[in-house]
Amino acid sequence: MSFTIEERGNPNTQSYRVFFKNAEGKYVSPFHDIPMYADETQHIFHMVVEVPRWTNAKMEIATKDPLNPLKQDIKKGNLRYVANVFPHKGYIWNYGAIPQTWEDPGHKDSDTGCCGDNDPIDVCDIGSKVCSRGEVIKVKVLGVLAMIDEGETDWKVIAINLEDPEAKEFKNIDDVKRLKPGYLEATVDWFRRYKIPDGKPENQFAFNGEFKDKDFAINTIKVTHGFWKALISQQTNAGGLNCKNTCISGEDSSFCCSSDEAKTVVEATCPCGNEDSIPLTVDKWFYYANN
Numbered sequence: 001m002s003f004t005i006e007e008r009g010n011p012n013t014q015s016y017r018v019f020f021k022n023a024e025g026k027y028v029s030p031f032h033d034i035p036m037y038a039d040e041t042q043h044i045f046h047m048v049v050e051v052p053r054w055t056n057a058k059m060e061i062a063t064k065d066p067l068n069p070l071k072q073d074i075k076k077g078n079l080r081y082v083a084n085v086f087p088h089k090g091y092i093w094n095y096g097a098i099p100q101t102w103e104d105p106g107h108k109d110s111d112t113g114c115c116g117d118n119d120p121i122d123v124c125d126i127g128s129k130v131c132s133r134g135e136v137i138k139v140k141v142l143g144v145l146a147m148i149d150e151g152e153t154d155w156k157v158i159a160i161n162l163e164d165p166e167a168k169e170f171k172n173i174d175d176v177k178r179l180k181p182g183y184l185e186a187t188v189d190w191f192r193r194y195k196i197p198d199g200k201p202e203n204q205f206a207f208n209g210e211f212k213d214k215d216f217a218i219n220t221i222k223v224t225h226g227f228w229k230a231l232i233s234q235q236t237n238a239g240g241l242n243c244k245n246t247c248i249s250g251e252d253s254s255f256c257c258s259s260d261e262a263k264t265v266v267e268a269t270c271p272c273g274n275e276d277s278i279p280l281t282v283d284k285w286f287y288y289a290n291n
Contacts, residue, residue: 005134011275018070027262032245083197101224127161143173144217146206
């Protein structure tokens with residue numbers, strides 16, 4: 001199963017969108033139409049790459065837009081770029097989401113004591129390859145970090161690209177500690193402090209910031225898949241989320257989106273044009289003492 005992207009609008013502007021197509025060239029939603037599993041028997045998952053490693057643009061699946069393309073988050077009317085908190089530069093992994101998952105804001109997690117953040121579950125790919133924006137890769141799950149972001153549960157799955165040359169050597173979270181020393185500590189540090197330049201406090205973590213293992217992570221993903229199933233079957237109120245899809249819902253469902261309707265959605269956006277420059281301030285480094 002393969003997927004391609006179609007860029008629309010001008011990169012580095014608010015018009016920019018990344019739409020997804022399946023192998024037949026039909027538009028699909030990366031939130032709903034891309035299967036969660038790449039290989040269920042081996043617990044291999046699909047990951048939609050939103051932000052390639054070393055970049056700063058806060059791209060994300062637009063859960064409230066038709067077809068849920070990737071677009072850059074907006075903060076106070078401007079495109080959002082994640083700040084560099086020394087010694088980190090941009091995202092330190094390929095960052096993205098597992099499709100067909102949803103952290104239900106109406107469900108209080110028994111471990112974290114907080115409700116979900118209303119998004120697909122996040123993934124950090126620790127492989128050596130720098131992926132492309134919109135790339136759909138297959139990942140092996142290794143563990144998970146339970147971040148509490150402004151009072152919401154925001155799971156961070158740790159995984160490795162199945163195509164990574166070293167993927168076979170990684171079977172659980174302890175292998176990351178052994179083979180990539182310092183990476184997990186840097187991950188906690190990154191998530192703890194990345195919002196400080198925006199004037200926000202440090203993020204907190206459940207389990208004292210300790211990573212849970214592969215089995216815990218896979219179970220957490222399955223739980224969020226269950227929440228998504230309830231969402232897409234209209235057992236849960238979608239709120240402001242756009243659940244239109246081209247592959248999952250039957251023709252009698254209000255969530256069903258025909259190929260013609262999907263094409264109309266894409267054609268309503270601007271064709272891909274020249275990119276704007278990225279503000280020089282994005283390269284600024286911020287320094288804070290570790291507490």
